[in-house]
Amino acid sequence: MSAQPIQSGPYAGWVPVAPPAPGAIISARALSKWYGEVIGLNSFELDVLPGITGLVGPNGSGKSTLFKLVSGLIRPSVGTVTVLGQDPWANPPLMARIGLCPDYDNLPGEQTGRALLRFVGGLRGMTGPKLAARIEEVARIVNMAPHMDRRMGGYSKGMRQRMKIAASMLHEPELLLLDEPLSGTDPLGRRELIDLVHALHKEHGHNVVVSSHVLHEIERLTSKVAVVYKGRAVATGDIHEIRDLIDRHPHNIIVESDRLEELARRFVGMPTVVSVQYGEGRRSLVVQVSKPDEFFNAMPSIVGELGADMHKMQSLDDDLESVFRYLVR
Amino acid sequence: MLPLRDQLNGLLTILMYTFRKVILSRRIVITLLIAAFVAVVALYVGGQDVERLKDGTNLLDSLILFFFMPVLAMIYGSSLLRDEMDDRSITQVVTSPMDRLFIYTGYYLGLVVSVSALMLIVLTAGFLSFFGRAGIDGDAMGIYGSMAGLMVIGSIVYSALFMAVSVILDRPIYFGLFYAFIWEAFIGSLPGKIGTLAVKHYVRSIGAGWIHYGEISEFPASSMGDSAWVLLILTVILFVFGAYMFREKEFA
Numbered sequence: 001m002s003a004q005p006i007q008s009g010p011y012a013g014w015v016p017v018a019p020p021a022p023g024a025i026i027s028a029r030a031l032s033k034w035y036g037e038v039i040g041l042n043s044f045e046l047d048v049l050p051g052i053t054g055l056v057g058p059n060g061s062g063k064s065t066l067f068k069l070v071s072g073l074i075r076p077s078v079g080t081v082t083v084l085g086q087d088p089w090a091n092p093p094l095m096a097r098i099g100l101c102p103d104y105d106n107l108p109g110e111q112t113g114r115a116l117l118r119f120v121g122g123l124r125g126m127t128g129p130k131l132a133a134r135i136e137e138v139a140r141i142v143n144m145a146p147h148m149d150r151r152m153g154g155y156s157k158g159m160r161q162r163m164k165i166a167a168s169m170l171h172e173p174e175l176l177l178l179d180e181p182l183s184g185t186d187p188l189g190r191r192e193l194i195d196l197v198h199a200l201h202k203e204h205g206h207n208v209v210v211s212s213h214v215l216h217e218i219e220r221l222t223s224k225v226a227v228v229y230k231g232r233a234v235a236t237g238d239i240h241e242i243r244d245l246i247d248r249h250p251h252n253i254i255v256e257s258d259r260l261e262e263l264a265r266r267f268v269g270m271p272t273v274v275s276v277q278y279g280e281g282r283r284s285l286v287v288q289v290s291k292p293d294e295f296f297n298a299m300p301s302i303v304g305e306l307g308a309d310m311h312k313m314q315s316l317d318d319d320l321e322s323v324f325r326y327l328v329r
Numbered sequence: 330m331l332p333l334r335d336q337l338n339g340l341l342t343i344l345m346y347t348f349r350k351v352i353l354s355r356r357i358v359i360t361l362l363i364a365a366f367v368a369v370v371a372l373y374v375g376g377q378d379v380e381r382l383k384d385g386t387n388l389l390d391s392l393i394l395f396f397f398m399p400v401l402a403m404i405y406g407s408s409l410l411r412d413e414m415d416d417r418s419i420t421q422v423v424t425s426p427m428d429r430l431f432i433y434t435g436y437y438l439g440l441v442v443s444v445s446a447l448m449l450i451v452l453t454a455g456f457l458s459f460f461g462r463a464g465i466d467g468d469a470m471g472i473y474g475s476m477a478g479l480m481v482i483g484s485i486v487y488s489a490l491f492m493a494v495s496v497i498l499d500r501p502i503y504f505g506l507f508y509a510f511i512w513e514a515f516i517g518s519l520p521g522k523i524g525t526l527a528v529k530h531y532v533r534s535i536g537a538g539w540i541h542y543g544e545i546s547e548f549p550a551s552s553m554g555d556s557a558w559v560l561l562i563l564t565v566i567l568f569v570f571g572a573y574m575f576r577e578k579e580f581a
Contacts, residue, residue, distance in 0.1 A: 035581060071424050074579040090576070092331070096426035106418045110353070116421075122342030123425035125335030167421060 040065035057228035109153025158189030347439025386543030406491025493571030
C-alpha cells in the first residue's frame, strides 16, 4: 500500500502520496492525529472497499480516532482522509451519506426511542409522515419496534446499541460506521447484532465499517479486516490468516453471571477450554480458551439451558497484544 | 448541504429540543425555587406601607432584573452546549448534514426562548405577589410589560455571552460565576464609567426610557438608542465569535 520513494530528480528520496485505491470508499494516506502529546493515529494508511470491513485492534489502538476523522468530528494533524471521494472535515453534504454509531453511550436516558429518532430525522431534513414511516421501518429492522415509546434510560445495553444503530441508519446513508457495536452485549444480543449488520449490507445495501477489539467477533461479520495497533494499520486482508495467528495464543474471556459455579462446571467439560478460574472476589470467571469462536458459538445454548443471567462476557485485550506485537515486528 | 428549507427545519428541531430539554430538566427546580423565593419576598413587601408603583418597580428591578437575570442565564447558558459536549450527545447533531452555523443558531435561539420563558415565570411570580396585594392597574401592567421586555433583551445578550464562553472553556461555570456575581453584581454597581462595562448598565438604560417609576427611571444612563446599539453590537460579536469557534471545534 505504501508508495516507493522517488529514485531520481529533485524529489529523489521523497515518498509520493499514493492515490486512493480504485473504488475505495475510505482512503487514508499518511494520516496522523495527535491529542496533545498522545498519538491517536500515526502515519495510518488504509483503503476500504465497498461491503463490510472490520477494524480490529486493542482498546486505544486508534480505531475510534479513525471513525472520528472519517465522520468529520475531528480533523487530521497530518495527512489526508477521503470518504466517498471527499474530505470529511467541515463537509455537511457528505454527512448526509454517512451514519456514525459511536462506541460511547450518547443516548439521553430521559428521551424515548421514538423521540430520539424524530430529533435525528429533523436534523437530517426529514419531516412528517415520511419520517414517521421511516422510523417505523428502522425500528423493525433493528428489532426495537415494541420499545420505541419507552424511555431509553430503561433500555438494556443491547437495546441501546440497536437504538444507536437505528439513529445512524435513519437517513439511509451509503456508509455506516459502527464503532464497537458488540461491546458489552450478552451472547444473544451479540448474535442479533451480528445478524443485523449482515442484513444492513445484504438487504439494505449499506457499506459497513465495523470495529471491535475481539477478532472472532469481526470474523463472524466479515472476512475483510484491517488490524490496527498503536495508531497504525499493521495488517489488512483476509481474517482467516490473522485468526490462525490468534488461535495459537490462549484467549482470556471474563464472564460475570448469577450462575458462576454451574457455568464453570460446563466450561471445564468443553474441549476448547484450557482453564477456568475465579476472578477477584469470586464475582467472575476468567476462562482461557484455545478456540474462542467455538466457545462463543456454544455460549447462547449453555446460557439458555442453565437459565443464567449474564452480566458481562468480554474478551480481555491482553491475549491479542502478543499477536499484534507479532504483526508489527 | 441540505437545502435552506431543511436547514431551517433542522434549526427549528434543535430549538424545540433545547426548549423542551431546559423546561423538562431537573434544573427547572432552581427556577421554581427562585420564583417561590421572589414571590415570598414580594408578598411580604407588598403588605408593607409602600409606594405601590415606585417600590414595586424597585423590587422587580433589584431582585429580578439586577440579580436573577444574569444568574439564571449563566446557569443555563454555560451548561447547555457544554453538557452535550461532555456527555457527547452532541455527536448526533454535529454529524448531521446541517451547517454548524445553523446548529449553533438553533441552540442559541432555543436558549434565548428558554431563558426568557424562565425569567417570565420568575417575573410573573414576583409581579403577582406584590401587585396582587398592592393593586394591579394599567400602570402596573405597563411596568410588567416593560420588565418583561427587558428580560427578553437580557436573555438575548447574556445567552450570546454564556454560550460563546461554553464553547471555548471546558469549565464555563467558573467564568459564569465570576461574571454573574462579581462583574455584573459588583463592577456593574460601581459609579462612574466603569459601570458601563456591565451588560446590565445598558439593559437598565433602556429600562430608564421605558419605565417611569422607581430608581430605574432615574438611572444615570447612557441614552436608550446608544444602549440598544451597544447591546446589539455586543450580541452580534459574541454570537459570531461563538459560532465561529463552534464551527472550528473538534469533538474528540
